[in-house]
Amino acid sequence: MKRPLILVVNDDGIFAPGIKALVEVATTLGEVLVVAPNSPQSGMGHAITIHDPLRLRRTKTFGEHIESYECSGTPVDCVKLAHHVVAKRQGRQIDLCISGINHGSNASLNIIYSGTMSAAMEASLEGIPAIGFSLDNFSWEADFEPSKFFVRQICEFMLSEKLEKTKLLNVNIPKLPLDEIKGMKICRQAEGRWIEEFVEGKDPAGKSYYWMTGRYDLHDTGDDCDIWALQNGYVSVVPSFHDLTHFAAIDEMKALEFETAF
């Protein structure tokens, strides 16, 4: 059987420790292609570069034998270039896209701001099965060894099963040693919000600036949501989707005769 082609991407940049962990697992499962940002791109969401040219540069970041490129754009740009430029020129199809491992959780509504998850979603829009992995630990020195165990299992699942509906997974891993992680849990996205504060300061010229900071506030008591799973020692796995239609609101608006009320 032909070995699958696995695209590895991230948002923390090609030199982040988290992407190295993904590359290490991917090389045991298939051929690896890395296209990752040349600078940190956290919080870039689904941003794309429209008004500027993009650069792609071959690197040896992961050794001589791993095809790897750094890109001047966003995580989503990386996936577009990997698919439409790099793989296409070689006449190859990407079989799986894995993104991360993000330094910090992307559970709950963080999926919306996350470059890691947006890169994975972009691949899923192209019909490529995709997984975003995040470790609930912001430290650059985080231990990614326990994560690798779950990365391998979930990649094998996405590569082997005949999945019709499951094209995109948001996987978050608790900050625990492997033997304290209880298992994996399929979840829905938790309801919550960010309570933002802006720190105001003065620059050397005396002009005001604002710097965002904040804390997450959980508004969800369900034991089927991703935050619950993480807080209780499980790896949370949320199947996700790019259709943002709110069908319950369609019913509500129709009941209010919105279309004909004016």
Added chain:
Amino acid sequence: MKRPLILVVNDDGIFAPGIKALVEVATTLGEVLVVAPNSPQSGMGHAITIHDPLRLRRTKTFGEHIESYECSGTPVDCVKLAHHVVAKRQGRQIDLCISGINHGSNASLNIIYSGTMSAAMEASLEGIPAIGFSLDNFSWEADFEPSKFFVRQICEFMLSEKLEKTKLLNVNIPKLPLDEIKGMKICRQAEGRWIEEFVEGKDPAGKSYYWMTGRYDLHDTGDDCDIWALQNGYVSVVPSFHDLTHFAAIDEMKALEFETAF
């Protein structure tokens, strides 16, 4: 009755003609606060600025009597600053957020890349009813007069009705004279994708660059989707939501015994 406070934002930048049209309608409906990017931010999706300070500068772009600020950040940053810094300091609550009018459609999956819609979604995450408006016309000289008619009606609906589920609308307006627009249609987000091509060029130093271009490919034959409505002369109104959980995929994964298969 107290006049509602209406936040106006966009992604094309504070000097774009589209935002002027929104401000004109908003002033007839309530108090207006404008916080908009100081440069074009198309395609920024839900990007936020984490690693840099943000600037906010009072302007008179819309005359002496309209409180208006330009912001150095993304459309989502604008909403965060408007809510957490500007309104909060004044002890005021934003009652409605309107974003746009975008120069170009944000129907179908464009919602994901759209700074216009991400700004509106950010407001909805704060519990503020929010609407993103887009005109299916990329021209800077587009005629926004027909759009204003629908902007007013939809704003009145969002301000007056007791909506429990409808917090965020993606509104797209066809490029037609007012008397040729057939009405408004509540829709779901159409299935489709972008067929991307990258134009490769050489910079003056002889180095390659890639510039994204592409065309939209509709994969949807339903007459209940937003692209159908636009193509058939209707204003499309898609109630949208920030929960990306794919519930059908949860069922599929459970049936495959994902949680216990390893």
